[in-house]
Amino acid sequence: MELEQYRIYSEMARGIRKAPLVLKNANIFYAHSGEFRKGDVAVADGLILGTGSYSGERETDLSGKYLCPGFIDSHLHLESTLVTPGELIRQAAQCGTTTFIVDPHESANVSGTAGIDYILEQTEDVPANVYVMMPSCVPATHVDDNGCTLTAGKMKSYLNNPRILGLGEVMDAVSVINGSVSMHEKLGLFQDRIRDGHAPFLEEGELAAYALAGIATDHECVDYEYAMEECRNGLQVLIREGSAARNLEAIINGIVKNHTDTSGFCFCTDDKHIEEIRREGHINYNVKRAVQLGLAPEKALKMATIQAARCYGLKHLGAIAPGYQADLVVLDNLRDMNVLEVYHKGIKIQKDEKTEIRPCSPYLKNTVHLKNFSEKDLRLVHTGEKAHVLQMVEGQIVTEDLVEEVPFREEAGERIFAADGIYQKIAVIERHKNTGKTGVGIVKGFGITGGAIASSVSHDSHNLIVIGDNDRDMYLAVQELLRTQGGYTLMQNGKVYDTLPLPVMGLMSDAGYENVNALLGKMIPRAYEMGIKKGFDPFITLSFMALPVIPEIRVTPRGIYLVKEDRILSSPFEA
Numbered sequence: 001m002e003l004e005q006y007r008i009y010s011e012m013a014r015g016i017r018k019a020p021l022v023l024k025n026a027n028i029f030y031a032h033s034g035e036f037r038k039g040d041v042a043v044a045d046g047l048i049l050g051t052g053s054y055s056g057e058r059e060t061d062l063s064g065k066y067l068c069p070g071f072i073d074s075h076l077h078l079e080s081t082l083v084t085p086g087e088l089i090r091q092a093a094q095c096g097t098t099t100f101i102v103d104p105h106e107s108a109n110v111s112g113t114a115g116i117d118y119i120l121e122q123t124e125d126v127p128a129n130v131y132v133m134m135p136s137c138v139p140a141t142h143v144d145d146n147g148c149t150l151t152a153g154k155m156k157s158y159l160n161n162p163r164i165l166g167l168g169e170v171m172d173a174v175s176v177i178n179g180s181v182s183m184h185e186k187l188g189l190f191q192d193r194i195r196d197g198h199a200p201f202l203e204e205g206e207l208a209a210y211a212l213a214g215i216a217t218d219h220e221c222v223d224y225e226y227a228m229e230e231c232r233n234g235l236q237v238l239i240r241e242g243s244a245a246r247n248l249e250a251i252i253n254g255i256v257k258n259h260t261d262t263s264g265f266c267f268c269t270d271d272k273h274i275e276e277i278r279r280e281g282h283i284n285y286n287v288k289r290a291v292q293l294g295l296a297p298e299k300a301l302k303m304a305t306i307q308a309a310r311c312y313g314l315k316h317l318g319a320i321a322p323g324y325q326a327d328l329v330v331l332d333n334l335r336d337m338n339v340l341e342v343y344h345k346g347i348k349i350q351k352d353e354k355t356e357i358r359p360c361s362p363y364l365k366n367t368v369h370l371k372n373f374s375e376k377d378l379r380l381v382h383t384g385e386k387a388h389v390l391q392m393v394e395g396q397i398v399t400e401d402l403v404e405e406v407p408f409r410e411e412a413g414e415r416i417f418a419a420d421g422i423y424q425k426i427a428v429i430e431r432h433k434n435t436g437k438t439g440v441g442i443v444k445g446f447g448i449t450g451g452a453i454a455s456s457v458s459h460d461s462h463n464l465i466v467i468g469d470n471d472r473d474m475y476l477a478v479q480e481l482l483r484t485q486g487g488y489t490l491m492q493n494g495k496v497y498d499t500l501p502l503p504v505m506g507l508m509s510d511a512g513y514e515n516v517n518a519l520l521g522k523m524i525p526r527a528y529e530m531g532i533k534k535g536f537d538p539f540i541t542l543s544f545m546a547l548p549v550i551p552e553i554r555v556t557p558r559g560i561y562l563v564k565e566d567r568i569l570s571s572p573f574e575a
Contacts, residue, residue, distance in 0.1 A: 070098025224254020394535025
């Protein structure tokens with residue numbers, strides 16, 4: 001700040017000169033001290049000048065409402081909201097989230113650096129602060145079949161971009177712990193910046209080795225006990241509450257019960273659909289839910305603001321104090337915590353203002369490629385042995401590896417796996433490089449009958465994934481996604497019930513969130529009518545069943561993957 005400008009601001013801060021904007025009569029949350037005090041906030045040029053008693057050129061009387069710093073989402077994937085980045089930012093900002101720490105590894109796994117550039121370009125001039133973590137695991141593991149490979153060398157050109165904060169979630173924990181050269185080249189490239197983690201269920205010594213590599217955060221804790229293990233190892237725990245993985249209740253209950261110090265915790269959404277954000281909120285929902293579970297509002301608010309800002313080195317964000325950016329949220333009370341107004345850089349965000357959907361390269365809308373895929377590729381011969389079954393877990397993205405007897409039917413002298421109300425078939429088809437790879441497995445707990453459900457959103461490689469109770473509907477579902485170049489689809493009794501096209505890298509719609517919400521509003525209830533259990537978000541849960549970094553069992557284009565054993569099975573009946 002130049003001296004002459006400082007002198008003007010100094011006079012405003014001291015009340016000698018009127019500030020351009022004063023928010024008056026607020027219950028101000030002081031994040032540094034963790035307390036509320038009544039007063040005014042003086043703002044100029046998007047900067048907070050001071051708190052206390054002020055007169056302004058323009059004044060807004062908050063009449064005792066609660067004024068907090070803008071909320072920070074410590075980890076999310078914009079692509080997982082199904083809409084273009086600008087639309088998501090606009091919707092979440094209305095919920096009070098003014099800062100987003102984005103990991104574009106979904107786009108990068110499909111389209112490499114072109115996908116990262118798309119996220120940067122689409123979020124350049126939005127009413128929020130959008131920072132990007134460089135994807136660390138593209139592909140996620142050695143068993144993935146994705147679209148591109150991102151090396152340390154390809155990352156170097158991004159280091160001077162002021163919006164690149166550090167290294168995105170390092171999900172290949174094995175490579176970290178075993179000292180992989182390529183992985184540690186990436187870690188070394190960001191040695192002076194924050195490095196995000198992804199480390200579910202590591203053993204004690206493994207977790208120590210993982211933290212020793214300089215990884216600072218993790219959002220994969222599903223319970224209080226493991227969250228505390230990570231805290232003891234110096235990791236900042238990002239408590240996740242998204243659409244598929246809802247970990248907040250278990251962790252917050254533990255914090256409240258044990259009177260745990262909350263300084264080692266922040267909030268994130270990770271993956272959350274647009275219609276759910278509009279229905280229940282964004283980070284404001286995390287705060288509200290934590291308070292409902294018994295956490296003091298002051299502690300919850302610190303987790304959503306200054307603690308996240310400190311974690312990511314954002315010294316100008318996360319507090320209402322002199323010199324901080326004027327990102328502010330007005331709440332009605334500390335019980336309901338309804339967001340009434342949101343300010344970014346001192347400018348009030350208008351509700352439901354139409355968002356411009358920016359075009360993208362045609363290259364990014366032609367990413368689904370299949371080679372000679374046929375219905376026969378889905379056939380699963382029953383050997384008479386017990387099978388590895390992927391047990392889905394309600395409310396979680398972890399799975400269980402069950403070895404069980406499964407049903408079969410006789411067909412042309414062979415035993416063929418026969419789906420029923422308990423067991424269905426799951427298949428993952430490579431869609432990036434025309435390899436023709438198709439992995440077929442058996443799933444339990446999902447429940448779909450009379451058809452199939454399919455998606456091109458399939459973390460993190462984003463191949464085509466489909467679950468059904470008959471091969472014909474599964475095949476037709478895959479063909480429908482080829483036609484639309486990605487999306488969600490429901491097949492019922494040989495016909496397309498409906499499809500949500502996601503043509504941008506097979507991950508996002510450019511048709512507007514209203515269209516996305518309308519289609520999901522039809523498709524999700526129908527999915528439940530087809531037998532999918534209410535404990536699952538049908539499409540989001542489906543999208544994680546191919547993710548080989550989450551225990552215990554997954555299906556990939558190469559076959560069944562046993563995560564803990566790091567082993568691929570060509571058939572679920574293989575021992």
